[in-house]
Amino acid sequence: MTLPLDLLTFSLLSTVRNPFPMPDHVVTRFAPSPTGYLHVGGARTALFNWLWARRSGGTFLLRIEDTDQKRNTPTATQQVIDDLTWLGITWDEGPQKGGPQGPYFQSERLELYDGHVQRLLDEGKAYYCFETTQELDARRKEAEAKKQGFIYRRPPQLPSEQEAADARAAGRPVTVRFAIPQDQTILVSDLVRGDVRFEASEIADFIIRKNDGFPTYNFACVVDDFLMKVTHVIRGQEHLNNTPGQQVLWTALFGGDSLPKYVHMSVTVSDAGGKLSKRERPKALLTAIKKMQDVDLVRLAQAGRISAEALRGFLDKKSTPDMPSVDAMAAFLGLHLPEINVVDFVKSGYLPEAMINFLALLGWNPGDDREIMGLEELIQAFDLDRISKSNSLFDRNKLVAFNTEHMRKVGKETLRRHMRAYLERAGSPVQKADDALLGRIIEMCDGARTLADIEAKLRFAFVEDDEVRYDPKSVKKVLRKVGAMECLALVRDKLAQLDHFTEEALEGLLRGLAEQKEVGLGKVAQPLRVAICGSNVSPSIFDSVKLLGKESTLARIDNTLKKFGDE
RNA sequence: GGCCCCAUCGUCUAGGCAGGUCUAGGACACCGGGUUUUCAACCCGGCAACAGGGGUUCAAAUCCCCUUGGGGCUACCA
Numbered sequence: 001m002t003l004p005l006d007l008l009t010f011s012l013l014s015t016v017r018n019p020f021p022m023p024d025h026v027v028t029r030f031a032p033s034p035t036g037y038l039h040v041g042g043a044r045t046a047l048f049n050w051l052w053a054r055r056s057g058g059t060f061l062l063r064i065e066d067t068d069q070k071r072n073t074p075t076a077t078q079q080v081i082d083d084l085t086w087l088g089i090t091w092d093e094g095p096q097k098g099g100p101q102g103p104y105f106q107s108e109r110l111e112l113y114d115g116h117v118q119r120l121l122d123e124g125k126a127y128y129c130f131e132t133t134q135e136l137d138a139r140r141k142e143a144e145a146k147k148q149g150f151i152y153r154r155p156p157q158l159p160s161e162q163e164a165a166d167a168r169a170a171g172r173p174v175t176v177r178f179a180i181p182q183d184q185t186i187l188v189s190d191l192v193r194g195d196v197r198f199e200a201s202e203i204a205d206f207i208i209r210k211n212d213g214f215p216t217y218n219f220a221c222v223v224d225d226f227l228m229k230v231t232h233v234i235r236g237q238e239h240l241n242n243t244p245g246q247q248v249l250w251t252a253l254f255g256g257d258s259l260p261k262y263v264h265m266s267v268t269v270s271d272a273g274g275k276l277s278k279r280e281r282p283k284a285l286l287t288a289i290k291k292m293q294d295v296d297l298v299r300l301a302q303a304g305r306i307s308a309e310a311l312r313g314f315l316d317k318k319s320t321p322d323m324p325s326v327d328a329m330a331a332f333l334g335l336h337l338p339e340i341n342v343v344d345f346v347k348s349g350y351l352p353e354a355m356i357n358f359l360a361l362l363g364w365n366p367g368d369d370r371e372i373m374g375l376e377e378l379i380q381a382f383d384l385d386r387i388s389k390s391n392s393l394f395d396r397n398k399l400v401a402f403n404t405e406h407m408r409k410v411g412k413e414t415l416r417r418h419m420r421a422y423l424e425r426a427g428s429p430v431q432k433a434d435d436a437l438l439g440r441i442i443e444m445c446d447g448a449r450t451l452a453d454i455e456a457k458l459r460f461a462f463v464e465d466d467e468v469r470y471d472p473k474s475v476k477k478v479l480r481k482v483g484a485m486e487c488l489a490l491v492r493d494k495l496a497q498l499d500h501f502t503e504e505a506l507e508g509l510l511r512g513l514a515e516q517k518e519v520g521l522g523k524v525a526q527p528l529r530v531a532i533c534g535s536n537v538s539p540s541i542f543d544s545v546k547l548l549g550k551e552s553t554l555a556r557i558d559n560t561l562k563k564f565g566d567e
Numbered sequence: 568g569g570c571c572c573c574a575u576c577g578u579c580u581a582g583g584c585a586g587g588u589c590u591a592g593g594a595c596a597c598c599g600g601g602u603u604u605u606c607a608a609c610c611c612g613g614c615a616a617c618a619g620g621g622g623u624u625c626a627a628a629u630c631c632c633c634u635u636g637g638g639g640c641u642a643c644c645a
Contacts, residue, residue, distance in 0.1 A: 033645045068644055133643070140642095149569040149641070175643055193572070202570055202641095210643040217645045241571055241640040266573075267638065275638075358579095361594095365580060369593045388580080391638055395578050398595045404608075447608030457606075478605090510604080525604040537606045544605095 026058025027231045030084075030091070031221065033065045034076035037323065037341035038083040040394065041236065041268045041276050044359045048265060049234045050089045051360065051382040058231070062094030063224060066107045067214045077105075083342035087352050088375065093228075101228040106220050113215040116223050116253060117176055117208060125252050126208060127158040129175045130167045152204040154179050173211040178219070178249055180205055186244040191232075191263045192387045198244040206245055222246050226254045232384075234263040237391075238275070263384055266363050266391045270338075276394055281330075281337045281344075282320045288335050289315065295333070303332035339396070347425070349452030351418055353410055354403040362392050372405045404449045416442060422451040429462035430455055441547065444539035460533040461547045465555045470563070471535040478530045479564050487517075488527040492557045501550050506542045531560035 028049035032042055053060035062084070066072050081095060093099025103109060120126035131139075136152075143150035154177070159167075168174050186198045208219035215223070225233060243262055250259055270276045272283070289295055301311040304325040313319035321329075323341075330337050339345045345355055357373055365388075366373070366381040373381070407415060416439050423431045433441060441461075445454045460468065478484060494509055514524045525541040532553055538544045545553050 031645085035645080065645065071644065129643095131643095136643085144568075147568045151569090151641090173643075196571070198571080204641085207643055212643075214643085216643070221645085236639090237572065238639055239645090242645095264572085269638070271578085361579070363579090367581075369581080371579090371594055390573050390580095392580085393578060395595070398579065401595055408608095445607085447606090449607065453607070474605090514604090521604045523604095529605060533605095535605090539605095541604050 025231070026053055026056040027061065027229050028053045028058065028234055029061045029063055029225070029228065029230050030089075031063045031065050031224075032080050033068065033071070033217075034073060034080060035068075035071045036073060036076055036079070036278060037343055038080045039276065039278055039341045040339075040345070040359065042080075043083065043087060043089075043342050043355070044268060044362055045235055045265070046084060046089050047087070047356060047359050048263075048364070048387070049232075050091075051379060052232060052234060052384060053092075054379045055382045059092045060090075061099065061101075061228060061230075062091040062104060063228070064095060064105045064107075065217060065220065066105055067217060067220055069212060069214065079343070083346075086346060087342065087356060106215070106224065109220075109224070110213065110215075112227070113209070113220060113223055114213075117215070117219070120178065120208070120252065121161075121176065124158065124179075126176050126178050127154055127205075128164040128167070129177050129207070130159070130164075130172045132173055150204075151202065152177065152206075154205050175207045175211050176209040177205040178208045178245075178252075180245065180248060181252075186248060188240075188243045188247060188262060190240070190243075191261055191384050192389060193240070193264055196240065196243075200244075200248070203245050203248075208249070218242055218246055219249065222250050222253065225260055226250065226258060230260050232263060233260045234265065234384075237264045237267050240264045263387065265387055266389060268362055269391050269393050271393055271395075272338075276340065278323075278340055279320070280340050281323070282314070282326050284337050285326055285330050285335065286314065286317070288330075288333065292333070300329055300332060304329040346422075349422055349450035349455070350399065350403050351406050351410065351451070353414075354399065354406040357406065358399045358402045362394070363388050372402065372409065374409070400449055404447075407448060407450075408446075412439060412442070419451055419454060423455065426455065428455050428459065430458050432462050433458075441539070444543045444547075457538055460535070460538060461544070465552050465559065468532075468534040468556060468559070470530070470560075474530050474534070474536040475564065478526045478536055479560070481527075483523075484527040485561065485565055487524060488531055488557060489561060491524060491528050492554065492561070495545075495550070495557075496554060498550070501546050501553075503542045503546055506545050510541065528557070532556045 030042075030046040030049050032038065032046075038046075050060050052058070062081075064077055064080075066077070077095065084091070091097060093101065094104045098104075117126060121128075140150045158179075164174055180200055180203050182200050184200045186200060186203075188196045188198065190196055206218055207216050209215055224230075243264070247259060250256075267275045270280060272280060289300075297311060298308070301308050304311070304321060305328065306314075306321050306325050310319065310321060314321055320326075326337070337344075339348055339350075342355075353374065356375060357371075357378065360373070360378050360382070361371065364382070364386055367386055370377075370381070410418070416435065419438060419442055420431075420435075422428075430438075441458050442454060445457050448454045448457065479488075491510070491513065494513060498505060498509060510524050510528075511521060514521045517523070526536065529538055529541055529544065530536055532538075532548055533544060539547070548556070
């Protein structure tokens with residue numbers, strides 16, 4: 001007796017003429033909800049949509065899904081816009097740009113949704129619902145106790161408009177649910193998953209309009225994707241289970257012919273387990289604090305600009321401070337938290353070119369051995385059918401390697417531009433360098449892995465002589481070595497006699513000295529390096545001394561001799 | 568609990584749909600060596616995988632089933 005099912009499946013399949021016809025004009029969208037910073041998972045989704053639109057000469061649009069009045073944060077939209085802009089992902093229609101299907105904020109499209117809700121209501125395809133959240137929770141718990149799933153289904157008699165009005169007058173919550181047509185198998189044809197079947201009986205009559213009059217995600221996204229003529233819905237796999245419901249809703253609203261192609265990409269998972277989440281940073285901070293001893297909680301709370309109670313709540317896992325507080329506390333403790341949000345990567349000194357390249361390869365590949373690719377190359381190579389099905393882990397090591405390669409690949413001018421922006425954001429003293437100088441000193445750092453590395457290497461030359469911070473490890477490793485201070489004193493005398501600090505002169509002087517003492521250059525160069533830089537990480541010793549100039553070099557050597565000489 | 572997705576080196580992955588050419592390729596990480604004025608970069612070499620079981624077949628990483636494992640969803644969140 002399997003015949004009926006087979007027949008049903010067949011009839012569903014046969015209504016689709018060509019499963020994957022290529023639309024004339026591709027339209028993709030990125031539809032974030034403004035609840036905080038854009039994180040890498042979101043950036044990857046945006047990128048894939050963008051890449052596909054660019055590849056196929058289509059349109060990419062940005063739509064802000066601000067339908068949750070409780071969770072929206074006022075600055076989030078701007079943050080998302082900033083982050084996409086930094087990445088170089090530009091939209092053809094959306095906020096700040098407008099477009100024929102605007103507005104692009106869902107909160108400004110309420111009337112539009114209402115019209116469609118009313119239509120469904122009138123056609124008996126949707127119905128009013130008056131339960132409170134508490135009542136629903138109770139029913140859910142009850143089902144759970146019986147080890148059953150809770151699937152909301154319409155009552156035999158649908159409430160009338162009058163009853164809805166009465167309920168509203170009585171102060172009851174009034175929501176609208178979509179009545180999922182029963183007794184059918186819903187076939188979702190996904191471009192990367194293939195055909196996925198769902199039983200209608202397993203899909204609840206989901207809410208399409210909340211009590212506050214706002215649409216839910218599952219409703220607004222269907223209406224907007226249709227109105228905005230979206231042809232490809234490319235999103236994370238976490239939406240696959242929403243798709244049958246959305247598809248049935250779409251069909252009820254607009255008919256099945258206009259259905260978009262669905263592309264559900266794998267989820268990016270964290271090395272901490274589970275999908276990469278914004279909660280990881282506070283979690284990492286908490287773990288680190290617990291591991292540390294003698295943490296000054298009063299000062300920590302001050303650093304994070306939170307109250308003592310708030311900090312206690314955080315330590316007891318009862319509450320989580322906001323991101324700026326988390327960042328500030330991590331900075332106070334000298335911790336490096338895992339980057340999650342796009343801004344985290346900006347602050348850590350990554351290049352957008354490297355981010356884009358890395359993100360593109362997370363769940364996609366060009367089919368050959370190419371890995372380091374520029375934007376144009378990615379666009380040319382991109383194709384939906386090379387998106388992989390399995391989840392991928394976000395590996396920061398590989399990102400660093402990509403960044404190192406792109407630091408060379410982008411070219412001097414671009415690198416200098418990125419560096420300038422990085423320095424300004426970080427408020428680094430290296431900002432004092434003009435463009436010509438900045439260009440020259442960046443070249444001294446060839447092979448650096450991030451912009452932060454370059455900054456760290458160059459910083460010494462832009463602080464006052466008495467502001468040099470001496471890294472204890474470097475001091476121990478270099479200055480405390482037998483003979484180091486004597487050697488440094490000798491170097492000081494020689495340098496004092498040198499009039500012109502050119503590279504050749506310095507090299508001649510230091511190499512000559514090493515030869516004369518029958519030691520390697522390192523014996524001479526290292527104490528000098530630590531004396532002027534405060535650390536054993538700097539550009540070449542000749543570059544470093546020349547950059548600093550005679551006066552400062554001598555002053556810093558004297559400071560060092562005084563400070564570490566007689567200990 | 569229910570439903571859905573996924574499964575190749577530690578990690579990202581090629582190969583899978585059109586089974587033999589796969590003693591499974593590349594990259595990152597790691598280990599060893601080289602270069603060297605530090606860090607980094609760079610060069611050479613090495614380690615390392617088809618989750619398990621059953622089928623189908625002359626032949627399975629590749630097709631089918633089961634088990635196991637991982638992930639997602641199960642909201643008046645998106």
